[in-house]
Amino acid sequence: MEKTGMNNQESLLKLENFLCFAIYSTANAVTRAYQPRLAALGLTYPQYLVMVVLWEEENQTVKAIGDKLSLDSGTLTPLLKRLEAAGLITRRRDTVDERQVLIGLTADGRAMRAQAEAVPIAMGKAFGCTMDEAKSLRSELIAMRDNLVESIDEVK
Amino acid sequence: MEKTGMNNQESLLKLENFLCFAIYSTANAVTRAYQPRLAALGLTYPQYLVMVVLWEEENQTVKAIGDKLSLDSGTLTPLLKRLEAAGLITRRRDTVDERQVLIGLTADGRAMRAQAEAVPIAMGKAFGCTMDEAKSLRSELIAMRDNLVESIDEVK
DNA sequence: CGCAATTAAATTGTGTGCAACTTAATATGC
DNA sequence: GCATATTAAGTTGCACACAATTTAATTGCG
Numbered sequence: 001m002e003k004t005g006m007n008n009q010e011s012l013l014k015l016e017n018f019l020c021f022a023i024y025s026t027a028n029a030v031t032r033a034y035q036p037r038l039a040a041l042g043l044t045y046p047q048y049l050v051m052v053v054l055w056e057e058e059n060q061t062v063k064a065i066g067d068k069l070s071l072d073s074g075t076l077t078p079l080l081k082r083l084e085a086a087g088l089i090t091r092r093r094d095t096v097d098e099r100q101v102l103i104g105l106t107a108d109g110r111a112m113r114a115q116a117e118a119v120p121i122a123m124g125k126a127f128g129c130t131m132d133e134a135k136s137l138r139s140e141l142i143a144m145r146d147n148l149v150e151s152i153d154e155v156k
Numbered sequence: 157m158e159k160t161g162m163n164n165q166e167s168l169l170k171l172e173n174f175l176c177f178a179i180y181s182t183a184n185a186v187t188r189a190y191q192p193r194l195a196a197l198g199l200t201y202p203q204y205l206v207m208v209v210l211w212e213e214e215n216q217t218v219k220a221i222g223d224k225l226s227l228d229s230g231t232l233t234p235l236l237k238r239l240e241a242a243g244l245i246t247r248r249r250d251t252v253d254e255r256q257v258l259i260g261l262t263a264d265g266r267a268m269r270a271q272a273e274a275v276p277i278a279m280g281k282a283f284g285c286t287m288d289e290a291k292s293l294r295s296e297l298i299a300m301r302d303n304l305v306e307s308i309d310e311v312k
Numbered sequence: 313c314g315c316a317a318t319t320a321a322a323t324t325g326t327g328t329g330c331a332a333c334t335t336a337a338t339a340t341g342c
Numbered sequence: 343g344c345a346t347a348t349t350a351a352g353t354t355g356c357a358c359a360c361a362a363t364t365t366a367a368t369t370g371c372g
Contacts, residue, residue, distance in 0.1 A: 013211060024186060027182070027184075030304060045328095063349085079327080098338090137300075138174075144182060201358095217321095219321085255321070255367045
């Protein structure tokens with residue numbers, strides 16, 4: 001006689017076996033952990049990432065920022081408007097290619113960088129792992145992310 | 157003469173060195189990758205997680221579901237109302253402790269489990285890693301998540 | 313017992329993410 | 343050269359996340 005097939009021990013449908021859930025819940029925890037450390041700067045975590053991208057290189061297009069962060073204009077446009085309203089960035093149309101909007105830093109935005117240096121240091125302790133562990137985990141995650149992104153194109 | 161201190165090569169403020177960003181962007185990719193595979197079920201990724209929790213055990217409180225998924229009532233209440241509107245779950249006050257709301261499955265919600273079995277199989281391929289890699293990555297992430305959660309309490 | 317503290321959900325408000333679509337500008341092929 | 347395709351931002355609508363607050367019920371403690 002066959003078993004029902006339901007509630008069998010080896011089921012793939014168990015939350016504790018889900019790699020996806022480990023990623024999902026860790027990402028939520030990352031955002032929550034950054035929040036009190038970013039409060040002094042008045043930034044949200046995604047806003048902080050945009051600022052990091054701009055501290056590396058000023059005057060990038062929305063598209064370029066989106067490629068680096070894997071975010072589209074639907075997410076970035078309102079976020080950038082908030083950073084502009086906060087007086088941290090500038091937005092101006094590219095005169096050569098008027099489809100593009102160039103994002104620059106204000107003096108305040110540039111000055112914030114010094115304060116922001118403390119954030120990764122504080123967060124490094126919070127993660128509670130060695131530099132080497134962080135490095136290998138990062139590269140494993142990125143490889144997996146690229147696999148996932150590739151698989152999306154295949155399904156569609 | 158001292159250098160400006162800006163743009164130095166060893167800066168901790170570089171996106172490509174961020175473990176947090178690897179987690180963040182992988183989590184976003186996870187949600188996007190699940191979406192086409194969950195479309196047949198009419199579920200979002202967080203809704204799917206709630207259904208997984210309920211397939212493991214029916215009649216759990218909102219609190220119990222929230223503990224398992226690290227989500228609060230602010231997220232769960234509207235999500236559960238949508239699952240109820242979709243005819244997949246039931247919501248009723250606990251008669252013993254009227255503060256609590258017990259979440260159960262409807263026949264449709266229970267029946268969906270069989271279809272859902274295909275999802276982890278399809279996603280396993282999308283992740284593109286071995287079972288062992290997935291296991292070790294999962295435990296590393298969960299350890300890190302717990303470290304992060306602990307650190308939040310310390311900061312506050 | 314009686315009342316302050318705690319707990320569970322729900323509510324409110326803000327800020328993402330992202331699909332789908334629109335608008336405007338540039339690139340491309342014939 | 344010019345119609346068509348492509349591209350970049352922006353817009354709209356929906357569904358999370360989560361902080362902060364509210365409401366109602368239960369616990370705990372003197």
